Amino acid sequence: MINLKQINMALFGSILLSNIVFAQTVDITTSTLKNKVAYIPPQCYTKTEDDNKATYNPCYACHTDSRRPNYVNDSDLQETYSFTEEARENHWKNLFKDRSEQVAKISDQTITDYIRKSNYFDSQGAIKLSKVLAQVPKSWDYNHDGQWNGFTPDIWFNFDAQGFDHDPKGQLTGWRAFGYYPYLGTFWPTNGSTDDVMIRLPSAFRTNQKGIEDLTVYKVNLAIVEAMVKEQDITIEPVDEGQLGNIDLDKDGKIGLASKIKYDWAPLKEKFMWYVGQANALQKTGKVHLAAGLYPEGTEFLHTVRYIDVDEQGNNILSARMKEVRYALKRLWLNYSKLESKAAAESKEKSDFPDRIRVFRGNSETGVSNGLGWAFAAFIEDAQGELRPQNFEELVFCVGCHSGIGAITDGIFSFHRKMPANSPQQGWFHWSQHGLKGLAEPQRQDGSYEYSYYLQQNKSANEFRTNAEVQAKFFNPQKVLKEAMLEKLHKDISVLLYASPARALQLNKAYRVIVEEQSFTQGRDAVVQPTPNVLKDVEPDQSTGVKKSIKKMPLILGSSKAYISDNLDLFFPLVNYSGKPYSASFSLENSVKPVWLLNQFDLVSKNDFDQGAVVREDFGISIPFITDGENAYSAEMSYIGEKNNQYYWALKYYQMLTE
Numbered sequence: 001m002i003n004l005k006q007i008n009m010a011l012f013g014s015i016l017l018s019n020i021v022f023a024q025t026v027d028i029t030t031s032t033l034k035n036k037v038a039y040i041p042p043q044c045y046t047k048t049e050d051d052n053k054a055t056y057n058p059c060y061a062c063h064t065d066s067r068r069p070n071y072v073n074d075s076d077l078q079e080t081y082s083f084t085e086e087a088r089e090n091h092w093k094n095l096f097k098d099r100s101e102q103v104a105k106i107s108d109q110t111i112t113d114y115i116r117k118s119n120y121f122d123s124q125g126a127i128k129l130s131k132v133l134a135q136v137p138k139s140w141d142y143n144h145d146g147q148w149n150g151f152t153p154d155i156w157f158n159f160d161a162q163g164f165d166h167d168p169k170g171q172l173t174g175w176r177a178f179g180y181y182p183y184l185g186t187f188w189p190t191n192g193s194t195d196d197v198m199i200r201l202p203s204a205f206r207t208n209q210k211g212i213e214d215l216t217v218y219k220v221n222l223a224i225v226e227a228m229v230k231e232q233d234i235t236i237e238p239v240d241e242g243q244l245g246n247i248d249l250d251k252d253g254k255i256g257l258a259s260k261i262k263y264d265w266a267p268l269k270e271k272f273m274w275y276v277g278q279a280n281a282l283q284k285t286g287k288v289h290l291a292a293g294l295y296p297e298g299t300e301f302l303h304t305v306r307y308i309d310v311d312e313q314g315n316n317i318l319s320a321r322m323k324e325v326r327y328a329l330k331r332l333w334l335n336y337s338k339l340e341s342k343a344a345a346e347s348k349e350k351s352d353f354p355d356r357i358r359v360f361r362g363n364s365e366t367g368v369s370n371g372l373g374w375a376f377a378a379f380i381e382d383a384q385g386e387l388r389p390q391n392f393e394e395l396v397f398c399v400g401c402h403s404g405i406g407a408i409t410d411g412i413f414s415f416h417r418k419m420p421a422n423s424p425q426q427g428w429f430h431w432s433q434h435g436l437k438g439l440a441e442p443q444r445q446d447g448s449y450e451y452s453y454y455l456q457q458n459k460s461a462n463e464f465r466t467n468a469e470v471q472a473k474f475f476n477p478q479k480v481l482k483e484a485m486l487e488k489l490h491k492d493i494s495v496l497l498y499a500s501p502a503r504a505l506q507l508n509k510a511y512r513v514i515v516e517e518q519s520f521t522q523g524r525d526a527v528v529q530p531t532p533n534v535l536k537d538v539e540p541d542q543s544t545g546v547k548k549s550i551k552k553m554p555l556i557l558g559s560s561k562a563y564i565s566d567n568l569d570l571f572f573p574l575v576n577y578s579g580k581p582y583s584a585s586f587s588l589e590n591s592v593k594p595v596w597l598l599n600q601f602d603l604v605s606k607n608d609f610d611q612g613a614v615v616r617e618d619f620g621i622s623i624p625f626i627t628d629g630e631n632a633y634s635a636e637m638s639y640i641g642e643k644n645n646q647y648y649w650a651l652k653y654y655q656m657l658t659e
């Protein structure tokens with residue numbers, strides 16, 4: 001006879017019997033909602049006014065005046081809990097549970113061993129879900145056709161020095177990792193999870209005009225997409241526009257060597273921008289579209305959410321085990337007119353029928369639509385820690401934040417926050433290649449520091465104001481920010497975003513309990529004790545206590561001051577010569593005694609770039625900042641003369657820059 005302990009060990013391996021919380025049965029193929037307002041996240045129930053009538057405003061991070069083509073201007077939600085009747089009861093019951101006893105029974109070693117064991121790869125290094133979905137289990141098969149009709153994970157997390165993923169045979173998968181400034185509050189590691197995001201454009205964006213896979217074409221198209229969603233110029237490695245279909249990427253009026261994607265898009269003024277390669281041909285026939293603030297159809301994002309692992313130096317790193325594998329695919333193109341009409345219709349419906357709840361379409365297999373052209377699908381841990389498809393209700397929870405709020409750019413949180421060209425690997429890196437430590441704090445367009453501003457408005461690092469570790473580190477007992485800590489934060493965001501090893505262990509254990517319960521539909525936040533600053537019920541149009549809404553500012557994501565390529569060619573986005581700004585590129589002529597040949601020198605707009613290199617009266621060049629994508633240097637170049645109308649400089653001096 002099998003006893004209870006044997007059953008327990010079969011189910012949970014090394015997890016002790018005393019830790020068991022019997023899991024709920026999860027119907028993966030259901031298309032109904034137990035919580036009909038699962039699209040409203042737990043953070044929206046935050047009590048923003050305390051007993052002393054002091055107010056806190058984390059709400060502005062999501063609810064703000066939007067920028068076209070996002071027409072959801074919802075900054076009024078900073079001031080009022082504008083909920084439907086169904087939403088006035090807080091359905092996120094996990095926020096109010098005390099898990100202290102369950103967490104205490106999980107040893108540090110047990111949780112550490114657990115998060116360091118991959119549930120994405122098997123012991124032979126193969127992708128587990130790829131094997132399972134090839135013969136889809138009946139309990140996962142939404143339409144019972146014996147096939148998996150949704151996304152099958154195909155990323156190998158094998159990134160090169162440019163952020164491109166490769167499969168075991170060395171072939172490109174199309175996925176490219178990028179560094180980004182983690183979004184405010186919930187998305188910081190100190191609040192419970194680490195994560196990463198990768199982007200992939202359709203094959204037409206990765207192939208040249210002859211239909212051959214071309215990495216230069218792909219990198220340029222990715223830079224064009226970045227320029228469109230950021231609505232700013234993007235620095236690139238110098239490319240020959242003639243080899244890319246004679247497209248004037250830098251808008252200098254001639255076909256030559258381009259070192260930037262010039263953002264100059266205003267169709268009503270006859271200003272257009274074009275993709276390169278096969279995507280260009282599709283764009284010309286109307287099968288692929290380009291517009292500011294929008295991704296082209298076929299764009300994919302992959303987002304993994306993980307536990308907080310900690311290395312020997314105390315840095316927060318990605319755990320091998322994944323909490324979730326999230327996937328987004330842009331299926332449809334909606335132009336500005338359609339997006340504006342949809343936003344207006346939703347606003348009118350909310351006014352005419354204030355208690356009507358949102359309706360979502362989709363399923364666990366092919367994903368759930370956000371109504372803006374995107375479908376979202378995902379996998380999450382089952383009770384044993386293996387990845388399973390998320391059901392309809394679990395996906396509606398995700399889609400709720402990827403639509404219907406003012407802060408997002410075309411339904412996405414991350415890519416418009418990609419780090420600029422003066423970051424490691426020009427911002428194209430995975431967090432396993434470079435962590436958050438040493439990255440400077442981003443600034444808002446009004447000049448204030450983004451994370452510091454959030455702390456000032458919220459007096460804590462998370463919406464619930466339960467992050468005691470950050471509060472003790474950054475605030476005095478009177479809840480006034482410590483200037484010395486802010487100075488450290490300006491230079492290194494990890495001093496805020498990293499959880500201590502002890503906090504990481506607690507948060508990992510708390511989330512593991514939710515996994516064992518399979519109670520994700522009651523909340524996914526890693527909560528050890530009941531959350532005090534959350535409302536259980538909300539009155540109709542209840543005031544938040546916030547008297548004046550805050551406008552969320554775009555970030556200033558500047559360009560590289562100077563770049564040195566793998567073959568030691570140089571590119572300066574800005575060279576100050578005789579009081580006028582130029583861009584310049586140099587090719588290496590002699591590597592023994594480094595000598596460079598000037599091959600491009602163009603006048604640019606004064607507003608195009610940050611302060612860069614300076615040409616002195618003796619024609620020597622002072623370079624305060626130059627990066628190879630990994631390290632940063634200051635340097636001096638000496639002018640050594642002219643020959644056959646070509647001009648040469650030699651390296652005089654360089655020094656590695658440190659903090």
